[in-house]
Amino acid sequence: MKKSFISASVATVLAAASFGALADGPSFYGRFDLMLTSSENSSTLQSDTSGATVGDSGTYLENNFSWLGVKGSEKIADGVEIVYQAEWGFENTSNTGKDTVFNSRNTFFGVKTVGGTVVFGRKDTVFKNSEGGIDLFGNTNADMDRMLTAQSRVADGVFYYSPKIADLLTINANYQFDDNNDTTAKGDGSSQYAVSATLGDKGFKAQNYYAAVAYNKGIAGVDAYRVLGQVKLDQFKVGALYQQTESTINSDIDGNTYLVNIAYNLNGVNLKAEYIYDDGGFGGYFKNITKLTSGLTKDGKAVGYDMTTATDISDVSISNIIIGADYKVAKTTLLYGHYSHYEGDYKVAGNKVDLDDDNVFSVGVRYDF
Numbered sequence: 001m002k003k004s005f006i007s008a009s010v011a012t013v014l015a016a017a018s019f020g021a022l023a024d025g026p027s028f029y030g031r032f033d034l035m036l037t038s039s040e041n042s043s044t045l046q047s048d049t050s051g052a053t054v055g056d057s058g059t060y061l062e063n064n065f066s067w068l069g070v071k072g073s074e075k076i077a078d079g080v081e082i083v084y085q086a087e088w089g090f091e092n093t094s095n096t097g098k099d100t101v102f103n104s105r106n107t108f109f110g111v112k113t114v115g116g117t118v119v120f121g122r123k124d125t126v127f128k129n130s131e132g133g134i135d136l137f138g139n140t141n142a143d144m145d146r147m148l149t150a151q152s153r154v155a156d157g158v159f160y161y162s163p164k165i166a167d168l169l170t171i172n173a174n175y176q177f178d179d180n181n182d183t184t185a186k187g188d189g190s191s192q193y194a195v196s197a198t199l200g201d202k203g204f205k206a207q208n209y210y211a212a213v214a215y216n217k218g219i220a221g222v223d224a225y226r227v228l229g230q231v232k233l234d235q236f237k238v239g240a241l242y243q244q245t246e247s248t249i250n251s252d253i254d255g256n257t258y259l260v261n262i263a264y265n266l267n268g269v270n271l272k273a274e275y276i277y278d279d280g281g282f283g284g285y286f287k288n289i290t291k292l293t294s295g296l297t298k299d300g301k302a303v304g305y306d307m308t309t310a311t312d313i314s315d316v317s318i319s320n321i322i323i324g325a326d327y328k329v330a331k332t333t334l335l336y337g338h339y340s341h342y343e344g345d346y347k348v349a350g351n352k353v354d355l356d357d358d359n360v361f362s363v364g365v366r367y368d369f
Contacts, residue, residue: 026070026071026072026084027070027071027072028068028069028070029068029069029070029071029368030068030069030369031065031066031067031369032367033063033064033065033066033139033364033365033366033367034061034062034064034092034093034364034365035061035062035063035064035140035141036059036362036364037060037061037062037141037360037361037362038059038360038361038362039057039058039141039358039359039360040057040356040357040358040359040360041054041057041292041357041358042055042056042057042058042060043288043289043356043358044285044288044360045060045062045141046062046063046064046065054288054289054302054304055291055292055356062093062141062364063091063092063093064140065089065139066089066090066091067087067089067090068087068088068090069086069087070085070086070087071083071084071085071087072084073112080111080112080113081112081113082109082110082111082112083109083110083111083112083119084108084109084110085107085108086107087104087105087106088102088103089102089103089104090102090103091103104122104155105153106123106124107121108120108121108122108123110159114163115162116160116161116162116163117160118158118159118160119159120157120159121155122154122155122156122157123153123154123157123174124153125150125152125153125154125174125219126159126161126194126196126214127150127195127196127214127215127216127219127224128150128152128153129172130172130196130212130213130214130228131144131151131212131228131241132202132228132230133202133210133230133237133239134228134241134259136261136272136274136322136324137272137322137338137340140338140362140364141360142320142322142338142340142360142362144241144259145283145284146283146284146285146320147278147283147285147320148243148245148282148283149220149224149245149283150219150220150222150245152216152219152220154176154192154219155176156176156177157174157175157176157177158174158175158177159172159173159174160173160174167206168199168200168207169197169198170197171196172196172197172198173195173196174193174194175191175192176191176192176193176219178191190217190218191217191218192217192218193217193218193219194214194215194216194219195215196212196214196215198212199211202230204232204237208231208233209229209232210229210230210231211229212226212229213225213226214226220308221247221248221308222245222246222248223246223248224243224245225243225244226241226242226243226244227241228240228241228259235264235265236262236263236264237263237264238261238262239259239260239261239262240258240259240260240261241257241258241259242256242259243256243257244256244257245280245282247307247308247309248308249308249309250308250309250311253307253309253311253313254280255278255279255280255316256278256279257276257279257280257283258276259274259275259276260274261273261274268327268328269326270325270326270327271324272322272323272324272325272338273323273324274321274322274323275319275321275322276320277317277318277320278320279315279316279317280307280316281305281307281310281313281316281318282307285318285320285342285358286305286307286318286344286346286355287304287305287306287307288304289304289342289358290304290305290346291303291304293353293355293356294348312348312349313346313347313348314346314348315345315346316344316345317346319342319343319344320340321341322338322340323339324336324338325338333365333366334365334366334367334368335363335364335365336363336364336365337361337362337364338361339359339360340358340359340360341358341360342355342357342359342360343355343357
């Protein structure tokens with residue numbers, strides 16, 4: 001029933017989008033993104049789509065967040081537009097761990113005026129969006145969320161985006177209504193929200209620089225702030241990010257993440273390198289790889305440490321090095337590949353534990369329409 005309903009809903013929306021496009025209405029868009037990966041420990045793979053289990057070595061086919069969507073806007077009065085978007089991710093490799101092929105992504109409805117845009121629904125937080133283009137390997141198994149947290153998409157929220165002030169500055173915020181808050185993650189019982197301010201242009205069209213500051217309150221079970229900047233110098237792009245993260249359940253649990261990267265365009269080939277160091281352990285890599293050493297189980301399966309609650313964990317030290325390249329063979333088609341190396345250690349009850357290294361090789365193709 002659930003699969004039939006979702007499939008029918010998607011088909012109806014896509015048909016409506018096609019008809020609307022003929023009438024200068026909603027636009028239909030999508031992405032197919034597939035990647036072939038070899039990994040020593042499978043600690044960073046898209047496990048729901050690759051079928052990989054942490055600790056396994058092998059070669060896997062990964063779906064990197066392929067999606068379908070429809071979006072648009074319509075003027076209803078002078079200076080007032082209705083804006084909307086409905087987007088679904090779909091699994092096009094394995095269906096392991098999923099009840100349905102489709103899953104919800106950014107889906108919202110709102111209004112745009114000279115004072116800014118307000119939308120309601122499900123969307124990436126402004127804390128996550130503050131990253132701009134700093135994550136050179138985003139939406140892959142080398143995404144920076146493997147090393148840090150609060151890269152969240154929240155439902156039942158209201159989101160505000162200011163117009164660009166003096167063609168430079170934007171102020172943004174989102175608030176998650178209390179009935180959809182995770183009271184366990186909230187910890188201190190406060191509201192969940194995020195705010196950000198950005199300067200410049202993340203696409204380097206209006207300006208050759210981008211900078212942002214952002215704060216996340218309670219979402220993903222943490223309070224966090226970040227500062228970041230990226231600059232384009234001829235064919236080079238150089239960026240850096242710092243994030244401080246603290247558990248909302250126990251304020252004694254906190255950590256810092258540092259990221260630096262560089263990209264160089266060599267005759268259309270985008271060469272990239274990135275280094276991340278983390279001493280908090282809130283990211284996906286630490287939680288996944290500690291399944292091999294934690295001794296913790298849930299429903300008979302090994303689980304890793306959750307650093308929003310792991311009071312006996314200390315002295316986390318993780319580093320991540322990534323090198324890669326991508327090349328657009330057409331306006332719609334991107335070929336890419338990267339190698340990433342993860343290593344580190346931590347202490348549990350005062351005893352040092354070395355994490356298993358993971359070496360990950362990936363090549364993929366992305367098609368947008």
